[in-house]
Amino acid sequence: MTHKINSVGPGEGLKTEKMPGHWVLARLGKRVLRPGGIELTRQMLAALKISSTDRVIEFAPGMGVTAQITLTFAPESYTAVERDEAAAKIVSRYLKGERQRCVVGTAANTGLPDQSATVVYGEAMLTMQTEEMKHSIVREAHRLLQSGGRYGIHEMCLMSDQLEETVRGEIERALTGVVHHGVRPLTIAEWNALLQSEGFEVRDVELAPMSLLEPRRLISDEGPRGALRFAWNALRDSDARRRVLAMRSVFRRYRKELGAVAIVGVKQ
Numbered sequence: 001m002t003h004k005i006n007s008v009g010p011g012e013g014l015k016t017e018k019m020p021g022h023w024v025l026a027r028l029g030k031r032v033l034r035p036g037g038i039e040l041t042r043q044m045l046a047a048l049k050i051s052s053t054d055r056v057i058e059f060a061p062g063m064g065v066t067a068q069i070t071l072t073f074a075p076e077s078y079t080a081v082e083r084d085e086a087a088a089k090i091v092s093r094y095l096k097g098e099r100q101r102c103v104v105g106t107a108a109n110t111g112l113p114d115q116s117a118t119v120v121y122g123e124a125m126l127t128m129q130t131e132e133m134k135h136s137i138v139r140e141a142h143r144l145l146q147s148g149g150r151y152g153i154h155e156m157c158l159m160s161d162q163l164e165e166t167v168r169g170e171i172e173r174a175l176t177g178v179v180h181h182g183v184r185p186l187t188i189a190e191w192n193a194l195l196q197s198e199g200f201e202v203r204d205v206e207l208a209p210m211s212l213l214e215p216r217r218l219i220s221d222e223g224p225r226g227a228l229r230f231a232w233n234a235l236r237d238s239d240a241r242r243r244v245l246a247m248r249s250v251f252r253r254y255r256k257e258l259g260a261v262a263i264v265g266v267k268q
Contacts, residue, residue, distance in 0.1 A: 015239075017239060044154050045121075052076060056118070064080075107137045115146040127184060129184070130182070134194060157185050157259050205263050209255070
């Protein structure tokens with residue numbers, strides 16, 4: 001008999017076959033939902049050089065894994081901006097300090113004051129946006145940062161600047177089909193240009209393979225017990241398992257064309 005994962009969490013109320021892919025993974029127990037895994041997240045944070053004097057804003061914290069790492073640096077303040085109320089509740093569980101909070105809002109229009117941060121970062125969210133919305137979100141990060149502030153992104157990327165448009169369109173359609181959300185990765189040069197066009201000087205670029213659902217990455221990101229829990233939950237839920245296998249199949253099909261990139265820019 002098929003067992004359905006029915007714990008309350010992000011995507012609550014949606015059928016598995018209609019749910020965005022990242023929430024399918026989250027409901028199966030996957031905590032690290034970043035294309036380059038926890039290692040690329042750590043590289044981005046290292047480049048951001050967060051310290052006790054920083055006022056940090058995180059866009060779309062998801063399951064709160066990066067938030068927990070950031071809090072180990074004891075920043076002066078930490079604010080998460082999350083549009084999904086269920087995810088916001090998950091992140092809020094980790095926020096115990098007086099100047100730690102999670103607000104429900106969008107990365108393009110946070111409602112937070114101008115120049116209220118020294119560090120802003122967001123992961124695995126710009127790839128899912130249109131070109132116009134990508135610019136709006138980066139522009140919002142620029143507005144929130146004081147002069148000299150640092151902005152970090154961690155996103156899916158296309159590894160070649162020479163991809164034919166037909167191949168690029170094929171990749172976008174395949175990703176959108178399995179993730180059930182628009183997916184529009186940029187080349188590394190295009191990600192850099194996006195930040196530069198909104199007033200950032202790119203200071204650091206790090207790359208990783210797009211191996212989110214490969215066994216070695218699962219163990220690295222989730223630990224042995226977490227990886228086993230994820231696999232066990234997938235085995236018990238046939239609908240979710242089909243979604244996971246479909247996503248992995250597309251990632252493998254385009255493994256030469258797809259990667260992950262972390263970029264840190266400084267507000268000019």
